[in-house]
Amino acid sequence: MRQILLASACALLLSGAAAASQPDPLPSWNAGPAKAAIEDFVRTTTTPASHDFVPQAERVATFDQDGTLWVEQPIYSQVMYCFERVPQVVKAHPELAGREPFKTVLSGNRGAIAHLRMPDLLQIAAATLTGMTVDEFNTSVKAWIATARDPRWHRHYTELTYQPMQEVLKYLRANGYKTYIVTGGGQDFVRAYAEQTYGIPPEQIVGSVGGTKFSGKDGEPVLLKEPKLLLNDDHAGKAEGIHMMIGRRPYAAFGNSLGDQEMLQYTQAGPGARLEMLVLHDDAKREYAYGPAQGLRDSKVGSFPQLLYDTAHKNGWTVISMKQDWKTIFAFPE
Amino acid sequence: MRQILLASACALLLSGAAAASQPDPLPSWNAGPAKAAIEDFVRTTTTPASHDFVPQAERVATFDQDGTLWVEQPIYSQVMYCFERVPQVVKAHPELAGREPFKTVLSGNRGAIAHLRMPDLLQIAAATLTGMTVDEFNTSVKAWIATARDPRWHRHYTELTYQPMQEVLKYLRANGYKTYIVTGGGQDFVRAYAEQTYGIPPEQIVGSVGGTKFSGKDGEPVLLKEPKLLLNDDHAGKAEGIHMMIGRRPYAAFGNSLGDQEMLQYTQAGPGARLEMLVLHDDAKREYAYGPAQGLRDSKVGSFPQLLYDTAHKNGWTVISMKQDWKTIFAFPE
Numbered sequence: 001m002r003q004i005l006l007a008s009a010c011a012l013l014l015s016g017a018a019a020a021s022q023p024d025p026l027p028s029w030n031a032g033p034a035k036a037a038i039e040d041f042v043r044t045t046t047t048p049a050s051h052d053f054v055p056q057a058e059r060v061a062t063f064d065q066d067g068t069l070w071v072e073q074p075i076y077s078q079v080m081y082c083f084e085r086v087p088q089v090v091k092a093h094p095e096l097a098g099r100e101p102f103k104t105v106l107s108g109n110r111g112a113i114a115h116l117r118m119p120d121l122l123q124i125a126a127a128t129l130t131g132m133t134v135d136e137f138n139t140s141v142k143a144w145i146a147t148a149r150d151p152r153w154h155r156h157y158t159e160l161t162y163q164p165m166q167e168v169l170k171y172l173r174a175n176g177y178k179t180y181i182v183t184g185g186g187q188d189f190v191r192a193y194a195e196q197t198y199g200i201p202p203e204q205i206v207g208s209v210g211g212t213k214f215s216g217k218d219g220e221p222v223l224l225k226e227p228k229l230l231l232n233d234d235h236a237g238k239a240e241g242i243h244m245m246i247g248r249r250p251y252a253a254f255g256n257s258l259g260d261q262e263m264l265q266y267t268q269a270g271p272g273a274r275l276e277m278l279v280l281h282d283d284a285k286r287e288y289a290y291g292p293a294q295g296l297r298d299s300k301v302g303s304f305p306q307l308l309y310d311t312a313h314k315n316g317w318t319v320i321s322m323k324q325d326w327k328t329i330f331a332f333p334e
Numbered sequence: 335m336r337q338i339l340l341a342s343a344c345a346l347l348l349s350g351a352a353a354a355s356q357p358d359p360l361p362s363w364n365a366g367p368a369k370a371a372i373e374d375f376v377r378t379t380t381t382p383a384s385h386d387f388v389p390q391a392e393r394v395a396t397f398d399q400d401g402t403l404w405v406e407q408p409i410y411s412q413v414m415y416c417f418e419r420v421p422q423v424v425k426a427h428p429e430l431a432g433r434e435p436f437k438t439v440l441s442g443n444r445g446a447i448a449h450l451r452m453p454d455l456l457q458i459a460a461a462t463l464t465g466m467t468v469d470e471f472n473t474s475v476k477a478w479i480a481t482a483r484d485p486r487w488h489r490h491y492t493e494l495t496y497q498p499m500q501e502v503l504k505y506l507r508a509n510g511y512k513t514y515i516v517t518g519g520g521q522d523f524v525r526a527y528a529e530q531t532y533g534i535p536p537e538q539i540v541g542s543v544g545g546t547k548f549s550g551k552d553g554e555p556v557l558l559k560e561p562k563l564l565l566n567d568d569h570a571g572k573a574e575g576i577h578m579m580i581g582r583r584p585y586a587a588f589g590n591s592l593g594d595q596e597m598l599q600y601t602q603a604g605p606g607a608r609l610e611m612l613v614l615h616d617d618a619k620r621e622y623a624y625g626p627a628q629g630l631r632d633s634k635v636g637s638f639p640q641l642l643y644d645t646a647h648k649n650g651w652t653v654i655s656m657k658q659d660w661k662t663i664f665a666f667p668e
Contacts, residue, residue, distance in 0.1 A: 057529075057535060134577055178537075187578075187581070188581070191581050195391075201391060202580070202581030202582055203512075203537075203579070203580045203581055203582065205581065209578055211574070212574050212577055212578070213570070213574070214570035214571075214573040214574055214596050214600065220603050221573070221596070221599040221600050221603045222603070223573060223574065223577050223600075230564060230565070230578070231564070236547070236548035239548040239555070239557060240545070240546050240547070240548055240557065243468055243546055243557050244521075244543055244546070244564070245537070245579060246536070246537045247521070247522070247525050247536030247537055247539065248536055248537065262548050262555070265555040266548065266555050266557075268555075269554050269555045269556070
């Protein structure tokens with residue numbers, strides 16, 4: 001009897017040691033349905049004996065960026081980039097200084113800037129995101145992202161990525177998944193920092209695509225960025241962009257807003273085990289609370305209205321509560 | 335002295351054995367400037383101590399398909415697919431049977447078919463390449479490519495890939511290069527067989543892109559192929575398509591026609607060691623001879639006119655002579 005007890009004790013100790021040697025790949029997640037859904041999905045799709053096993057070449061996971069991988073409030077970082085680039089544009093084209101909407105942006109009047117309307121924003125986007133070579137743009141974004149800071153935490157935007165989502169990216173990659181960003185933001189903008197920030201290379205960034213024009217400027221062949229939208233990578237455009245850029249249907253998709261709905265629907269419509277998740281911003285203290293967490297029908301950016309919440313429940317998508325599911329939000333001390 | 339001789343003999347034998355244990359990665363290539371250019375490029379860009387060393391993540395090589403990886407004469411295989419699909423289309427839409435250009439295609443009159451003009455071909459392309467879901471199209475192309483045979487060798491089109499180029503693809507991949515197809519052909523068409531034929535996955539096929547439309551057909555979300563051209567992946571479109579789909583400038587590019595010129599220029603304009611190669615069709619016996627090999631200023635398909643030949647020499651691009659540089663053309667016995 002004592003020997004049996006001893007053997008059991010040893011077995012327990014050994015199994016404990018084995019568990020300890022395989023650290024939790026998602027340490028920033030609290031135990032709960034969201035964490036379990038991710039772990040179950042990985043187990044189901046990567047265990048060779050599983051009915052829903054997915055060959056490694058087909059393992060594709062797609063992630064929205066703004067509001068899913070990093071903070072999108074109070075304003076998208078790419079819009080901040082555009083605003084902060086206006087002085088340089090005006091320096092090169094002084095005639096714009098007295099012209100709207102550039103005049104308002106230059107005034108620094110936050111209230112007036114917040115009231116700029118979509119045609120104004122598009123004019124600013126065209127002036128700040130096009131007209132240079134793709135290499136010049138890449139250099140400019142890299143320089144900005146290395147220095148710019150957000151208005152609340154006064155941190156680099158790349159520090160405002162969600163630690164739990166960084167763990168999901170790494171966990172999926174460690175299990176043979178190719179991770180893609182599928183963003184409404186500019187493809188070239190996100191490519192400039194995504195490799196360093198998320199470990200996701202340029203060829204795995206699907207974003208809104210502006211046209212380029214091959215040109216022999218100064219005798220050297222270059223690609224000039226043009227004010228022409230080839231793909232609006234939002235809503236249906238996310239499913240269409242995934243097909244265009246990847247050519248495979250994702251097995252897992254993560255989003256946080258109405259614009260991600262079609263990507264999740266497209267993912268779910270494939271055969272076998274699929275994972276669809278939505279990040280709910282319900283943590284006003286550690287991040288922000290908006291959408292259904294605030295009882296809002298719609299919010300200014302990154303809308304996650306009641307409608308999406310209802311769709312998620314109807315379709316069996318898993319909602320991630322930042323407040324409940326995430327032990328920590330950021331890698332830096334809160 | 336005898337011991338020294340013995341030692342030398344042993345060293346020779348051993349080095350011979352070492353060489354034998356590293357088989358030639360390009361056995362279908364004759365020794366010459368083309369083979370040497372490929373080997374030098376790989377050595378230079380993958381030897382860590384080399385001044386032109388390229389980190390693995392940046393190793394991108396792009397290949398035109400028609401006329402570069404496989405036979406493009408007497409007609410592009412995708413055009414054959416379109417023609418051979420016409421009866422099915424007419425079955426679904428009987429009113430087309432008496433209408434041109436469908437009437438001509440249905441007649442089977444080769445002379446008349448050969449005289450169809452671009453607007454006719456575009457009408458046939460729209461009728462045969464769009465209107466179905468991307469999954470239905472993929473299934474259709476897979477079924478066709480598994481059975482269709484070319485008119486000269488009576489082989490599957492996928493057997494008409496050039497063995498020496500298959501070796502280059504494998505050799506580059508073995509040295510950390512990501513290999514991409516950059517084709518004027520339809521992206522979805524080539525994706526249907528490229529993984530099996532070249533070992534190149536769907537996400538590494540850059541081709542002419544037709545629009546898709548996300549739709550809830552029969553309640554299931556699907557992507558419908560639309561008669562809308564998003565990217566004409568030829569000439570300047572190849573450089574633009576590479577930026578859109580890969581976001582990195584290639585280190586090596588292979589083509590065979592005027593439509594590949596901008597891709598090679600864009601590749602060459604990057605810093606460090608780059609490789610630009612053009613396949614010259616000068617082997618009427620084993621394959622075809624066209625372009626400058628025939629003294630033609632232009633040829634009907636896959637044009638490699640004197641102009642391109644001159645550009646290649648001016649820019650220092652390496653021309654691959656099928657006749658001189660390739661020991662064998664195909665994997666099947668000639």
